[in-house]
Amino acid sequence: MVQQLGFLKETPSQTAGPYVHIGCTPNFSGITGVYEADLGVAMVNDKTLGERITIRGRVFDGTGTPLRDALLEIWQPDSNGLYNSPSELRGAADPNFTGWGRCPTDMETGEYVFETIKPGQVPYKDGRLMAPHVSVWIVARGINIGLQTRIYFDDEKAANDQDPILMRIEHKNRVPTLIAKRDGSSYLFDIHLQGDKETIFFDV
């Protein structure tokens, strides 16, 4: 026998189930008085720097039905491209921007909504700039391990064309599944879990 490497195995994922709201957004689910407010509701305040935007959309299953019990989290840099994280060593991010948001899909319409700011650009490993993007993590009943993807913006065509991640995508006809469509100060980003319009998900 060779020596053992000694690494542990990651705790395996399980579905968040239909009642994820009880733990992650209790006020939304009607359990009030335990936490003052649900985490991740407010990403910005009146001092946050950058362009205010709204990102909204729905998550569809393989039959085209919107999920009304999903939970989305987003993570993004501030308007200067800095993350509000201890692992961010390039400088101090805007203290008035959390960078992290959490939103359940509406129990009737299935819509999610994030009030945030347009993110700045962040360098890839080799120093090239990635196009402005928002990282997304989706959990729900029926999803055994959280799905990771990114939101890019349709008014950033030049940057998108040079983005090291988008450029890796072999089937170019799938790139639009990662690009949100602008409508005024809002962007629409629908997510398709399965089928012809399937969103690109990451192993990252």
Next chain:
Amino acid sequence: MSNRKPETGAFFQRDRLWHPPAYTPDYKTSVVRSPQRALLSFDNTLSEITGPVFGHSILGELDNDLIHNFAKPGESAIGQRIIVHGRVIDERGKGVAGALLEFWQANAGGRYRHKREGYIAPLDPNFGGCGRTITDEDGHYRFRTVKPGAYPWPNGVNDWRPAHIHFSVFGHGFAQRLITQMYFEGDPMIWKCPIVRSIPDKTAIEQLIAPLDMNNTIPMDARAYKFDIVLRGRRSTLFENRMEGN
């Protein structure tokens, strides 16, 4: 948080043969909610290496006490009183300090406090079912609750979930984000459950089963279960051929 220099390496790749796959048809809802195309793989960028970290200021005094955080003054939830404790560590065995854990569960009769839930078992007026805490310098956490009951669910005609507590875990990077479920040692329903069995490897399932921990019980008060959680480890940045932080 500590005064150690923050770690900024990329995370070890996820072993997706260890985790449950997306498509597990015995768990019926997964059939139309599983992507059919291959995942796009790339090494972590700053977007995955960084992640939100939460301070203790978000915590209320009873956030880690589900027996009392929803109860009327002087009252408490009904059920077997337990302490759940353990460590959050990474694949290298290092404690993850400052990790936010959120947990939720049904009451002792298997009933969730949720408007979509209609199981005939009654609500406990003194039990909400949510809690949270943040790990200490060595990655330790603990909370008090009542042991949840098993409950039936509309999958197969006669499927019951084993007693379980859901956990949501934040590490230090967004790529470490994890939601899982803790089961209880000795529960015969674990091995019948299609959600448990979405995990292909028996050893991986056993990683979700918390042993009874008599050494940490409080006599005449509460039993204890120990549940350690392992998050993705980080690569060292010592010999990376790139600028630090890029």
